[in-house]
Amino acid sequence: MPRxxxxxxxxxxxxxxxxxxxxxxxxxxxTKSGPVHAIxxxxxxxxxxxxxxxxxxxxxxxxxxxxxxTLWSAHKDADRLSQQVxxxxxxxxxxxxxxxxxxxxxxxxxxxxxxxxxAGTDFVVARVTAxxxxxWQAYVEIDKGSADGVKVDQAVVGSTPLTGETLAGKGLVGxxxxxxxxxxxxxLITDSQSNVAAKIQGSRAxxxxxxxxDLNSSLSMxxxxxxxxxxxxxxxxxxxxxxxxxxxxxVGVVSSVGEQDVNNYKQIAVQPFxxxxxxxxxxxxxxxxxxxxxxxxxxxxTGVSGTxxxxxxxxxxxxxxxxxxxxxxxxxxxxTTTSR
Amino acid sequence: xxxxxxxxxxxxVLLLAFAVLLQTVLISQISILGVTADLFLIxxxxxxxxxxxxxxxxxxxxxxxxxxxxxxxxxxxxALIYVLAGYFVGMFVARFGTVSPWSVALLAGVTSFxxxxxxxxxxxxxxxxxxxxxxxxxxxxxxxxxxxxxTAPLYVLLMRTRLLPPPHLSGARFGSEDE
Numbered sequence: 001m002p003r004x005x006x007x008x009x010x011x012x013x014x015x016x017x018x019x020x021x022x023x024x025x026x027x028x029x030x031t032k033s034g035p036v037h038a039i040x041x042x043x044x045x046x047x048x049x050x051x052x053x054x055x056x057x058x059x060x061x062x063x064x065x066x067x068x069x070t071l072w073s074a075h076k077d078a079d080r081l082s083q084q085v086x087x088x089x090x091x092x093x094x095x096x097x098x099x100x101x102x103x104x105x106x107x108x109x110x111x112x113x114x115x116x117x118x119a120g121t122d123f124v125v126a127r128v129t130a131x132x133x134x135x136w137q138a139y140v141e142i143d144k145g146s147a148d149g150v151k152v153d154q155a156v157v158g159s160t161p162l163t164g165e166t167l168a169g170k171g172l173v174g175x176x177x178x179x180x181x182x183x184x185x186x187x188l189i190t191d192s193q194s195n196v197a198a199k200i201q202g203s204r205a206x207x208x209x210x211x212x213x214d215l216n217s218s219l220s221m222x223x224x225x226x227x228x229x230x231x232x233x234x235x236x237x238x239x240x241x242x243x244x245x246x247x248x249x250x251v252g253v254v255s256s257v258g259e260q261d262v263n264n265y266k267q268i269a270v271q272p273f274x275x276x277x278x279x280x281x282x283x284x285x286x287x288x289x290x291x292x293x294x295x296x297x298x299x300x301x302t303g304v305s306g307t308x309x310x311x312x313x314x315x316x317x318x319x320x321x322x323x324x325x326x327x328x329x330x331x332x333x334x335x336t337t338t339s340r
Numbered sequence: 341x342x343x344x345x346x347x348x349x350x351x352x353v354l355l356l357a358f359a360v361l362l363q364t365v366l367i368s369q370i371s372i373l374g375v376t377a378d379l380f381l382i383x384x385x386x387x388x389x390x391x392x393x394x395x396x397x398x399x400x401x402x403x404x405x406x407x408x409x410x411x412x413x414x415x416x417x418x419a420l421i422y423v424l425a426g427y428f429v430g431m432f433v434a435r436f437g438t439v440s441p442w443s444v445a446l447l448a449g450v451t452s453f454x455x456x457x458x459x460x461x462x463x464x465x466x467x468x469x470x471x472x473x474x475x476x477x478x479x480x481x482x483x484x485x486x487x488x489x490x491t492a493p494l495y496v497l498l499m500r501t502r503l504l505p506p507p508h509l510s511g512a513r514f515g516s517e518d519e
Contacts, residue, residue, distance in 0.1 A: 009394040016401045016423040023405070024416030036415055043409040051364045058366060 100161075104281050107159030111170040112283065116248040122286040124148050128279055129183065138191035138211060139174070142282060145182040150284050152176050155238075155245045156186045158282040160275045171250040171273030172196065172238060173282050184284075188276055189219060189251065197241040198251055200224070200268075202234045209236065209251055209270060219252060221268040228266070230257050236270050246287055351503055352387070352399055359383050360406055375483040377490045380407040380418070381455055384426045385448045386495050389439060390504040393430025400426030421458050425451050439507045441492045449488030456480040 026036045105125070112123055126142035144150050156173040174194060178185040189196050190211040198221060199206040207224040224230060234254045240247025250273050258267035363379040370376060380403040388396025400422030407418040429451055433439065438447055460475055498504045 012394055013397050013423070013427050016397050017420065020401065020404070020416050020420035020423055022416070023419060024414060027415040040409050040412075040415050043406075044412060047360065047364055047410050050361065051368070054364055054366060054368070058370070062370075 101280070103161065104159060107161075107170060108281055108283055111157060111159050117285060118246045118287050120288040121246070122149070124150060124284040124286060126150075126184075126282055126284060128282060131279075138188040138194075138276065139177075140186050140188065140276075140279060140282070142184050142186055142284075143182070144284065145180045145184050147181045149286055150176055150179055150184050151286075152179055153244050155249065155285045155287070156282050157249060157285060158274055158279055160278050160280075169273060169275075171252065172245065173274060173276075173279065175244050176284060186282065190272065190276055196245055196251065197239045198236050199239040200230055200234050200236050200254060203228060203230050205230050205266075206239050207265070207268070218255065219270040219272055221254075221270050222265060224266045224268055226259050226264060226266055230254060230266060230268060232256060246285060348391075348395075352395070352402075355383055355387070355498075355503065356399075356403060356406065359403065360410065363407075364410060372486055373482040375479060375486055377486050378407075378452065378455075378483065379490075380404065381422060381425065381452060382448055382487055382491050382494060384422050385429050385451050385491065386444065386498060386504065388426045388430040389433050389444050389447070389495070390498070390507055391430075392434065393427045396426030396430040397423045398426070400424075417459070417462060421455050424458075425455055433507060441496050444495045445488040445492035448491035449484045452487035453480055453484035456483055 023036065026034070027040075030036055108125060124144050126144035126148075128140045129143050130141040132139045142150075142156075154176045156175055157171065158173040159170045161169060172189055174186045174188040174191070176184050177187045187194055188211065189209060192211050194209075194211040196209040197206070198209045200221070205224045205228040207221045209219050209221050212218055212220070221236065232254050236251045236254060238245040238247055238249040238251060252270040252272040254268055255271040256269040258269075260267065359379045367377050367379050384396060384400040384403050387399040391399075401419050404417075404419030404422035405415065407413070407422070408415045411418075429447060432447070438444065456475075456479060460480065499506060
């Protein structure tokens, strides 16, 4: 070893660098069967079994570590997927609601296109926002009001899915009886205070449709003479008398016909076309004033206050006000006064 | 060869055998953040800290050759880099006296990063196998951190077992290391 250790150290360092470069050069320049490669492969052959043993020894620990990390990620995945499921469930519900709403609106559109409404009739589609809270009254609240052109005593039609015993799913809902700027109340034809002038197709019998009192009740048709033949399954439509409902709007079908000796009129039960329990959208008919059939001599005054006075040919009057107001109904054939 | 030198060489051989065994059997099987610790480089750094640049460079040369064989790399690549690492780490320690476990760990981390950098440049020169800057994030930095973390306990272990002597730093200055 030289006396100058620094020089010796530097000398060894340079030798090692040169040796490394030499080995590297030989390693790159020689063929795969060269001596350096042969030594490398031989040594690697000695190390390979050790690596195999090492892999076998380490495998259970690796599996355990992998199991733990998988378990941890599985927990996180489960939480994430659970949240995704909740979001997707919400989206599915939303899509189903939209699909149902789409069907209902299509029904309304179909009714608008195929229904026989007076020429020039305008339609305002409204969403039902509330329903009568008890069985004493049958009305719904809608989200359109005077700002949208809605006025008292305008006829309202609708479309509902074909559920239960409901037949066609499209027909008369009722009429507007109270209006505010952005909402209105619609008295349903099933309300006990509602009277609708109607006729039975096929027999030409005319009478008044009266409500049974709640959303679920059927209708009855009064003032049909006993001598007029009426068969079940005949369709009942509005007759157009009274000044509120345009003619030929479907109401329902005759479900049963009865007679009593002490009564001059038939007892006719009518099944409405609509299922008022599932009513969600309606159309308000804005009919030009000269298109609505009004019996000569009668007047109809409407206002935001919801008061209506109608007079029939026989001089009977009906006065309407808010819900619960007592009313006198004109029961004259071929003339209907809607009142509460 | 005197008895003392014989013991030193024997310990070095023992360390290398230990490194080969541990690296091939255990360390290479454990991947953390996608990288495995390089025990050959770590031991080169520790030997350089403990015994100085000359023995560090010699140990690095042999360890590098073994590493090239073990990793099926072109023979001489790691030998060259480890020689540089062993020599300059020894010089650095002699100059600045960084011998605490955490400073040695930091030194090993920096050395590992520079080693990876040189290896990356070598790979790039030989033909790019991956994005160089991508490798900084996914390979170089993680391995530097891992090597540094492995170095500290291993350094303490080797000092406590007296397999390597404590660093002797008296009167040492850069360029005038006298062992």
